[in-house]
Amino acid sequence: MTPDHNQINEYVQKWGGSASIVLLDPTCSIFHTPDIEGVMGYRLFKDCAVVFGDPLCKKEEVPLLATEFHNHCQKQGWHVSYVTASEPFAKWTVGNVCHALLEVGQELSVDPCSYKHSGPESRSLRNKLNISIRAGVQVKELQSDEEELEKKIKAVGEAWLNGRKGPQIYLTDVDLFAERNGRRWFYALEGEKMVGMLMLQRIEAKQGWLVHFVMSIPEAPKGTSENLIVSTLQVLHDENCHFLTFGVAQNAAIGEIIGLGKFSQWLTRFVFRASDKMFHLDRRRKFWCKFQPQTEKTYMLFSQPKISIGDVRSIMRAMHVSLT
Helix, strand or coil: CCCCHHHHHHHHHHHCCHHHHHHHCCCCEEEEECCEEEEEEEEEECCEEEEECCCEECHHHHHHHHHHHHHHHHHHCCEEEEEEEEHHHHHHHECCCECEEEEEEEEEEECCCCCCCCCHHHHHHHHHHHHHHHCCEEEEECCCCCHHHHHHHHHHHHHHHHHCCCCEECCCCCCCCCCCCCEEEEEEEECCEEEEEEEEEEEHHHCEEEEEEEEECCCCCCCHHHHHHHHHHHHHHHCCCCCEEEEEEECCCCCCEECCCHHHHHHHHHHHHHHHHHCCHHHHHHHHHCCCCEEEEEEEEECCCCCCHHHHHHHHHHCCEECC
């Protein structure tokens, strides 16, 4: 029997990383086998199964679940691509279930208990915070019985979506209260007006949290998002939490490459540079680097030694790339 939504959410919290949140989106297909407690999430386009993150199961059973999934895909005539795989899993796959890997990004995280925004490297962050504080922005956490505030938080999400322009990448739909187990919400007020929100997803494997969304309305004072993040870090510090991840940011350039031919390397570098420019991914890197995060390498993986234009299109569709 396929695990239900509540069971998948439990697996995401128990074993997941920042990319695993995609498994809770209704457009994500789920693979499981009765012999292993755990799942893998993917989106299928034509004959390419695009997987998000590592397999969700006990560490010692990851190779077995990945092998079962690849066997299933082979029987279906599909090949497999991974986005945002961890370094240990990526290195295991090469020569076992995958032919190629690309080092494409970094998972960014901080320890709230040791985090400080002092020193010259945090000057830009402090400036943004001061602007927000002078505007009277205050950050609070949503409590379970505040239905009117929930409506206002949803309105912030809608205003944020409506304010986005140009090419976009989004892995999941913005449905802020579709799932409640393992989530927390913070909101920013300018006087009585709600101007921003931040949502956390529990990451049990790290005994910490993922910043799933951080949003501010177009007319919010500068520094509202920074205020939300720093205020959340303070709350987690007071709770003795040692892990908060901001998710994955794409590198400025592709790093390590294993198993790809010359044309596939050229194609991936071309697409990589074009996406960085088109989607302004450098802005995301610069924004999160203000918080001086620790980094862990992330990879794209391919079960075939060649990458085609069709594979690139499948990955773009799986990542909900919009060019308008």
